[in-house]
Structures are given as structure tokens and as C-alpha cells.
Amino acid sequence: MENFTYNTPTLVRFGRDAESETGDLVLQQHCKKVLIHYGGNSAVRSGLLAKVEASLTEKGIEHLSLGGVVPNPRLSKVQEGIDLCRKEGVDFILAVGGGSVIDSAKAIALGVPYAGNVWDFYSGQETAKACLPVGAVLTIAAAGSEMSNSSVITKEEGDLKRGYRTELCRCRFAVMNPQLTCTLPDYQTQSGCVDILMHTMERFFGGVPTMALTDGIAVALLQTVMKCAKILKQEPDNYEARAEVMWAGSLSHNGLTGCGSDGGDWSSHQLEHELGGMFDVAHGAGLAAVWGSWARYVLPSDPQRFAAFATQVFGIAPSGTPTETALAGIEAMEAFYRSVDMPTSIKELGVEVSEEQIQILADKCSFQGSRTIGTFRPLNRDDMAAIYRMAKGD
Amino acid sequence: MENFTYNTPTLVRFGRDAESETGDLVLQQHCKKVLIHYGGNSAVRSGLLAKVEASLTEKGIEHLSLGGVVPNPRLSKVQEGIDLCRKEGVDFILAVGGGSVIDSAKAIALGVPYAGNVWDFYSGQETAKACLPVGAVLTIAAAGSEMSNSSVITKEEGDLKRGYRTELCRCRFAVMNPQLTCTLPDYQTQSGCVDILMHTMERFFGGVPTMALTDGIAVALLQTVMKCAKILKQEPDNYEARAEVMWAGSLSHNGLTGCGSDGGDWSSHQLEHELGGMFDVAHGAGLAAVWGSWARYVLPSDPQRFAAFATQVFGIAPSGTPTETALAGIEAMEAFYRSVDMPTSIKELGVEVSEEQIQILADKCSFQGSRTIGTFRPLNRDDMAAIYRMAKGD
Incomplete structure (x- = not known):
């Protein structure tokens, strides 16, 4: 196992009607003016936005709003938020929405105190030294941005989707x-x-030996989410299943399931980021579309680890070579994806990707061949193209 | 499941030689003067104290020391620390030790800004409104005080051992x-x-329905700790096993394994606190000595929950009535305790407790009959006496 840092400062209020406590939580931040950042009309239609605004007003907290964040949130909207915050003297950003809204809020928070262009952080040219405080009222269980140290933004010019990690941007609550x-x-x-x-x-x-406790927690989380995803397919308003998935979303990305394993691989995420940048697909669906191909491509580097995944997560009894057990685990995962109508290829994602586009995706994902991705097996441009080709699905 | 709050603000640096980062971590707290609080001679002999002092000195941080904390830490030492901090203008307390030292540090931190006697918090008469910041260099995996919101102090007068919980006292790092x-x-x-x-x-x-994810994490933690405890019996310097146990110690008491279950029962802890106050036994051994008796006494209130424990934690196949499965689980737990030379009765703890002493223990634990303890089944003074009698072991 590796040494690690664990940092989860986000105060969580979890449960029925939790949003009514928003005003109290913001009040504890001792800020002067709040930007409420949100996405489309659903926050308005559902009455959530009005409820949150009322909660702030009731506590005497000055606030203004900026909506219009879209999935795969855009740099232009982030810039609009930065300009607005500076003009209005905003000193706290409250995201009301899912991962896209929270990521956009984090990017605004990083941009306000920075003299240059906030994209400098996402392009890897600069390291953030300050960040406005951010809080979140979560409406979608998925990205885990509400407890994570990361955000992902898409720059329209060049369809570039990039992530940036800093402890500074973790939500206060x-x-x-x-x-x-x-x-x-x-x-x-x-x-x-x-x-x-x-x-x-x-x-x-x-790609590195980790802790038994971390693996055990990971397995519990994976099994719980798969079980509840199937329940929600039949009973979308099952509160208990929604709660399991929502809490799993936070624990899955706050660092807990990475303790001792030095960060993780993240190749599937990088490969999907390029798909998302080019085709604007749903992030999770994009991940499902590429994961099986990534897994089969990198499996030879450590079949035992994939065999452990098969055994621990799916209860598959080891039989034959570790590679055979490993492949059974990959197939079980893909069978789960299909059972909840998630794609296991780019074609099933609704996208026909050409060989020319595959080259562009690999070029962009490898920063024109200047970087590799992943730790389980580091992947260069050719590897990336090969995986996209495997995932193409025809 | 119940609504819950999750609050784990403690920054963790975990791994080999982590203590060399202490100076950096204290520096980030922007304090003026640090009290290094420690226990007996082992911190001195091992060179740890000197290393920590050097780490602070190197960063130009003013510091002084107060040692002499004993297991079941004493109120008199806490008072000595409070007086010293006030006299010297200390504004940060660094605990170097195990749970007793951290608990003593938390009590000092609560006492310094409070005009009355710090025991007021532990006796339940007052609620803390302020607390000096505390950090910890952990040397014993057990109490989980390094990430918990609680501390336990023993008042010599009357042998009273009492705990107090407040979010204010969670360690900064x-x-x-x-x-x-x-x-x-x-x-x-x-x-x-x-x-x-x-x-x-x-x-x-x-005693309340909880989350599948919380149960899954709990089971992973329990299984990992039992496995590693047995390894450490044979190989006390097995780093990986030490690491699993140490990290489990923090996760076991930071709130993670209670999400959705509204706090927990804590009867075994309360029953042990009285034993600890009267006989000064090792806390964990005291818990082992009473748990089986508590379990058998309360089992009829919900045999299914104990059966789930047996099945999930020990893989015991359900057979017969839930009560039969449940009893097999309790026996499996006691068999584990015996396998690592832990007691399953007060007698095995090295203590012969008389009927008169049992009455005193139950009187104290029930605050002279004025409170019940526990949530799985609330226990009154007579219940407590009955459990002590069952646990007596003759």
C-alpha cells in the first residue's frame, strides 16, 4: 500500500427535506453575498430554487442567481459567472443542481480570485492558490462533485473537456x-x-497493491449501487434506493475508496472526456460504452486483479486461469450495464465514430501524443486509438 | 433509514514516516503557541516526542510540553493542562499518543475558553460553545478519537468515567x-x-433500520479488523496489518459506519465505562468482557438483526429460528475474542466483582436510576445489574 492523504471537509446534511437547512448552513459561512448557480428549468419548475432562495432570504442573506448550466458545462458560462461575481462582490457560491452545476460553480470560484484565464488551471498551465467557498444542494446522484476535489469543464473552442483537481475547491457543505x-x-x-x-x-x-479495508468498502459500494440501480429501474421513486445511490455517489468520489491505492487509473474517464467533448453524450453512459474495451485491452498487465474483481464483486468462483476468471468478471459487469439499458459500445451510445474521428479523439486525449494516461497500464496515443476502435461496436 | 449529518473535517496524513510532516500541518493552523500533550515514557524513549518537537522547532513554532496522561485519563491532569495553557497563552493543542492522550487534549481544549469547571460538559450540565483547535499524532489504534467528536474523562472523586460529544472538538489533523x-x-x-x-x-x-451501504462498509471493516488482529497475534510488526487496523480505527468512529442509523446503541460502552472507572481495566478488554452478556440479554428485542450480523459478518448460514442463527453469531464473536486472548467475562478480565459492587456499578451507570442507556433495547438500572451479573463469570 501507498501513503495517503484523506481530506473530506464537506459537512453533509442528508435526508428528507434537508434543503430547508440551506439558509442555516450558508449563515455559518459568514459570507456577505451569495451567487446561486443552477442549470435548466427543472430547478425552477420543481420549486427547489424558490425554496432555497426563501431559505437564504429568511436568514437575511443577500443573494443573486445565475442559471443556464448545461451538461458538460461550458467555459463561457463559467466566465459569465466570474464576471458577475466580481461585479456584484459575491463571496460565496451555492450550486443547486448536479455535477455539472457544481463543477461550473467550482470553476467560477477558482476564477474569481485569479487574474488570468481560469482555463489555465484546466489546461495544466497553472496551479490554483485561492478559491471562493462553495456549497451545494445536490439534485442528481452521479458525479460526486459535492464531496470531491475535482471539476470538469468543456471549452467550446476545440471541444476540449478537461478536469482539474485541487483541495481548495471541496464544498464547505x-x-x-x-x-x-x-x-x-x-x-x-x-x-x-x-x-x-x-x-x-x-x-x-x-495498478498498485492497496488495502483490504479499501477493497472491502469498494466491493460493498459497487454491490449496493448495482442492486439499487436495478430497483430504480422498476421503482424510480423508491426512497431507500435513491438514498443508497446518492450516498454512494459521494463516498465513491470523496477519496474513501482510494485510500492506500495512490489515486487510481482514470483512463476510462479520460477516454470518455474526449467522447463527451466531441459528441456531448451523457458522461456515465459514455463510461459504460468504453469500460469493457479498456478492461480487455489492459487485462494482460494484471489478470489477478481483474480476477479478484470478478470474485469479490460478483462472487464468481475462480476457475481455469486468472484470465478466464477475469474475463467472466468483465462480462458480468457488461451484463449489468445491459440490464439497466446502458451501452457497452460507442455505437450503442448512439454515435457512429469514424476512423478519422478516432484519430482525433486519440490525438486530443494524448495531448497530441505528448502524454500517456492511466496507471494500471499507461496508455499512449496508439493504445487509446486501439481502445476506441474496440469500443466502436460494429 | 434516518436523516443524518456527516462531518469528518480531520485532515489525515497516513503512512510511513508521516510524523515528519507534523510541523507543516501545525504551521497551516496559524497558531502562536502549541502545547504538546503526551502520556508516559514510551513517547520519550522511542524518540517520537523529540522528533515532533524538532519538527515544530524547524518551522519556527513556539511550543511547550505536558506529559503524564494515563489510561482512563484523569480530570486532574486536564485541569493542570487548562491552567498551563492559560498561563502560557497556548492556542493549539497537539496530542502525541493514543485515545487517552487525545481525549485529555480535547478536554483541555474545551476547558481553556470556558469560565466554569470543564467537568460540567462531561456531567451533562453544560454544552460547550468554544474549543481550542486540536491536532493528533496517533500512536495507538483503538479509540478512534483522532477523527471522532467524543472524549472520555475520569473524575477521580467518585471514580466517574464520562464521555462528551461535540463537533467542536474534532481534530484539525x-x-x-x-x-x-x-x-x-x-x-x-x-x-x-x-x-x-x-x-x-x-x-x-x-436499533433502527439503516442503509445497506452502511451495513456493507461495517461488515468489511469488522472482517478486516478480525483478520488483521489474528495476523498481529503472530506477526506484531506486520506493517500492512497494522495499517489496516489503524485506518479501521479512524473509520470505525468518525461516523461512517453509523450513517442512516441515528447514532448507535452504546450500552456496552456505558457498562464498560463504569467497570473502567471502578477497576481501571483496559477499555477494549472491558468491552469484550461485557458484550456477549449484553447481546444475549437484548437479543429477544430483534433476533433478526443479530441473525443478519451472524450471516453477514461470519457467513453463518441461517438455520432454525432467527434466534438460533443469532446465538451462533454471538458465539462466533466470542470465539474470536478468545482466539486473540481477550476476555468474555469480567472474571477473565482479572476482576472478581461482588454483588454489592454490581449494585454500585448499576447505580452509577443509571445515574442513580434516573436514566436508561441504549437504543436497541433501552436498559434501566435492573437491566444493567442483570447484565453485569451475567458477565460476572463464575
Whole structure:
């Protein structure tokens, strides 16, 4: 195992009607003016936005709003938020929404105190030294951004989707009411479940020996999410299942399932980021579409680890070579994806990707051949292209 | 499941030589003067204290020391610390030791800004409103105080051992190097493992329906600790096993294994606190001595929950009535305790307790009959006496 740092400062209020406590939580931050950042009309239609605004007003907290965040949130909206915060003297950002909204809020928070262009952080040219405080009222269980140290932004010019990690941007608090997720369409619910699974699987396949406790927690989380995803397929308003998935979403990406394993692999995420940048697909669905191909491609580097995954997560009895057990585990995972109508190829994602586009995806994902991705097996541009080709699905 | 709050603000640095980062971590707290609080001579002999002092001096941080904390830490030492901190203008307390030292540090931190007697918090007469910041360099895996919101202090007058919980006292940071625990005597190691197990079991038996994810994490933690306790019996300097136990100690008491279950039962802890106050026994060993009797006494209130414990933790196949499966689980737990030379009765703890003493224990534990303890089944003074009698062991 590796040394590790564990940092989860986010105060969580979890449960029914938790959003009514938002005003109290913001008040404890001793800020002067709050930007409420949100996405589309659902926050307005559902009455959530009005409820949150009322909660702040009741506590005498000055606030203004900025909506319009889209999935795969855009740099232009982030810049609009930065300009607004500076003009209005905002000193706290409250995200009301899912991962896209929280990521956009984090990017604004990083941009306000920075003299240059906030994209400098996402392009890897600069390291953030300051960040406005951020809080979240979560409406989608998926990205785990409410407790994570990361955010992902898409720059329209060049369709570049990039992530940035810093401890500075961890939310001060997260309000999580599973009831708010009960009306999500099934595709979005299942896509969220895949994202949650993948945040733990990226860490499980970090490529270094980890801790038995970390593996045990990871297995419990994966099994719980798969079980509940199937329940939600039949009963979308099952509160208990929504709650399990929502809490799993936070624990899957706050660092807990990576303790001792030094960070994780993240190749599937990087490969999906390029797909998301080019085709604007749902993030979780994109992950499901590439994971099996990634897994089969890298499996020879450590069949035992994949065999352990098969045995521990799916209870598959070891038989034959470790590779055979490993392949049975990959197939079991893909069978789960299919059982909840998630894709296992790019074609099933609704995208026909050409060989020319595969080259562009690999070029972008490898920063024009200047970087590798992943730790289980480091992947160069050719590897990336090969995996996209395997995942193409025709 | 119940609504819950999750609050784990403690920054953890975990791994080999982590203590060398202490100076950096204290520096980030922007304090003026640090009290280094420690226990007996082992911190001095091992060179740890000198290393920590050097780490602070190197960063230009002013500091002074107060040692002499004993197991079941005393109110008189806490008062000595409070007086010293006030006299010297200390504004940060660094605990170097195990749970007793951290608990003593937390009590000092609560006492310094409070005009009255710090015991007021532990006796339940007052609620703390302020607390000096505390950090910890952990040397014993057991109490989980490094990430918990609680501390337990013994008042010499009347042998009163009482706990107090407040979010204010959570450590700002915890430095955890499993190497530091490799030289612990086996009895202390195993006693620590029991304490860790019990922090999760108290929550598992909280008496209300909880979350599948919480149960899954709890089971993973219990199984890992039992496996590693047995390894450490044979190989006390096995780093990996020490690391698993140390990290489990923190996760077992930081709130993670109680999410959705509203706090936990804590009867075994309360019953043991009285034993500890009267006989000064090792806390974990005391817990092992009373748990089986508590379990058999309360089992009829919900045999299914104990059967689930048997099945999930020990893989016992359900057979006969739930009560039969449940009893097999309790026996499996006691068999584990015996396998690591932990007691399953007060007699095996080395204490002959008389009927008169049992009455005194029950009187004290029930605050002279004025309170019940526990949530799985609330216990009054007569119940407490009955359990002590069952646990007596003759």
C-alpha cells in the first residue's frame, strides 16, 4: 500500500427535506453575498430554487442567481459567472443542481480570485492558490462533485473537456435530499449509477497493491449501487434506493475508496472526456460504452486483479486461469450495464465514430501524443486509438 | 433509514514516516503557541516526542510540553493542562499518543475558553460553545478519537468515567504512521482491535433500520479488523496489518459506519465505562468482557438483526429460528475474542466483582436510576445489574 492523504471537509446534511437547512448552513459561512448557480428549468419548475432562495432570504442573506448550466458545462458560462461575481462582490457560491452545476460553480470560484484565464488551471498551465467557498444542494446522484476535489469543464473552442483537481475547491457543505432525485428520467438515473460505479472502479484498478479495508468498502459500494440501480429501474421513486445511490455517489468520489491505492487509473474517464467533448453524450453512459474495451485491452498487465474483481464483486468462483476468471468478471459487469439499458459500445451510445474521428479523439486525449494516461497500464496515443476502435461496436 | 449529518473535517496524513510532516500541518493552523500533550515514557524513549518537537522547532513554532496522561485519563491532569495553557497563552493543542492522550487534549481544549469547571460538559450540565483547535499524532489504534467528536474523562472523586460529544472538538489533523504501533504489547493491540470492532458494532445494533451501504462498509471493516488482529497475534510488526487496523480505527468512529442509523446503541460502552472507572481495566478488554452478556440479554428485542450480523459478518448460514442463527453469531464473536486472548467475562478480565459492587456499578451507570442507556433495547438500572451479573463469570 501507498501513503495517503484523506481530506473530506464537506459537512453533509442528508435526508428528507434537508434543503430547508440551506439558509442555516450558508449563515455559518459568514459570507456577505451569495451567487446561486443552477442549470435548466427543472430547478425552477420543481420549486427547489424558490425554496432555497426563501431559505437564504429568511436568514437575511443577500443573494443573486445565475442559471443556464448545461451538461458538460461550458467555459463561457463559467466566465459569465466570474464576471458577475466580481461585479456584484459575491463571496460565496451555492450550486443547486448536479455535477455539472457544481463543477461550473467550482470553476467560477477558482476564477474569481485569479487574474488570468481560469482555463489555465484546466489546461495544466497553472496551479490554483485561492478559491471562493462553495456549497451545494445536490439534485442528481452521479458525479460526486459535492464531496470531491475535482471539476470538469468543456471549452467550446476545440471541444476540449478537461478536469482539474485541487483541495481548495471541496464544498464547505452539501445538502442531499434523495427525494429530489426521484423524478429523474431513467436514462439519467442509470447513467449516474454508472458514473458512481466507475469512480470506485477507477480506484480499484489503480495498478498498485492497496488495502483490504479499501477493497472491502469498494466491493460493498459497487454491490449496493448495482442492486439499487436495478430497483430504480422498476421503482424510480423508491426512497431507500435513491438514498443508497446518492450516498454512494459521494463516498465513491470523496477519496474513501482510494485510500492506500495512490489515486487510481482514470483512463476510462479520460477516454470518455474526449467522447463527451466531441459528441456531448451523457458522461456515465459514455463510461459504460468504453469500460469493457479498456478492461480487455489492459487485462494482460494484471489478470489477478481483474480476477479478484470478478470474485469479490460478483462472487464468481475462480476457475481455469486468472484470465478466464477475469474475463467472466468483465462480462458480468457488461451484463449489468445491459440490464439497466446502458451501452457497452460507442455505437450503442448512439454515435457512429469514424476512423478519422478516432484519430482525433486519440490525438486530443494524448495531448497530441505528448502524454500517456492511466496507471494500471499507461496508455499512449496508439493504445487509446486501439481502445476506441474496440469500443466502436460494429 | 434516518436523516443524518456527516462531518469528518480531520485532515489525515497516513503512512510511513508521516510524523515528519507534523510541523507543516501545525504551521497551516496559524497558531502562536502549541502545547504538546503526551502520556508516559514510551513517547520519550522511542524518540517520537523529540522528533515532533524538532519538527515544530524547524518551522519556527513556539511550543511547550505536558506529559503524564494515563489510561482512563484523569480530570486532574486536564485541569493542570487548562491552567498551563492559560498561563502560557497556548492556542493549539497537539496530542502525541493514543485515545487517552487525545481525549485529555480535547478536554483541555474545551476547558481553556470556558469560565466554569470543564467537568460540567462531561456531567451533562453544560454544552460547550468554544474549543481550542486540536491536532493528533496517533500512536495507538483503538479509540478512534483522532477523527471522532467524543472524549472520555475520569473524575477521580467518585471514580466517574464520562464521555462528551461535540463537533467542536474534532481534530484539525491526524498524523497516522502504522509503524509507531508495531511495538505495542499484544494485550494492548488486541484490546485496541476490540475497541475498533465495538465502535462499529454499537452502530450496527443502533436499533433502527439503516442503509445497506452502511451495513456493507461495517461488515468489511469488522472482517478486516478480525483478520488483521489474528495476523498481529503472530506477526506484531506486520506493517500492512497494522495499517489496516489503524485506518479501521479512524473509520470505525468518525461516523461512517453509523450513517442512516441515528447514532448507535452504546450500552456496552456505558457498562464498560463504569467497570473502567471502578477497576481501571483496559477499555477494549472491558468491552469484550461485557458484550456477549449484553447481546444475549437484548437479543429477544430483534433476533433478526443479530441473525443478519451472524450471516453477514461470519457467513453463518441461517438455520432454525432467527434466534438460533443469532446465538451462533454471538458465539462466533466470542470465539474470536478468545482466539486473540481477550476476555468474555469480567472474571477473565482479572476482576472478581461482588454483588454489592454490581449494585454500585448499576447505580452509577443509571445515574442513580434516573436514566436508561441504549437504543436497541433501552436498559434501566435492573437491566444493567442483570447484565453485569451475567458477565460476572463464575
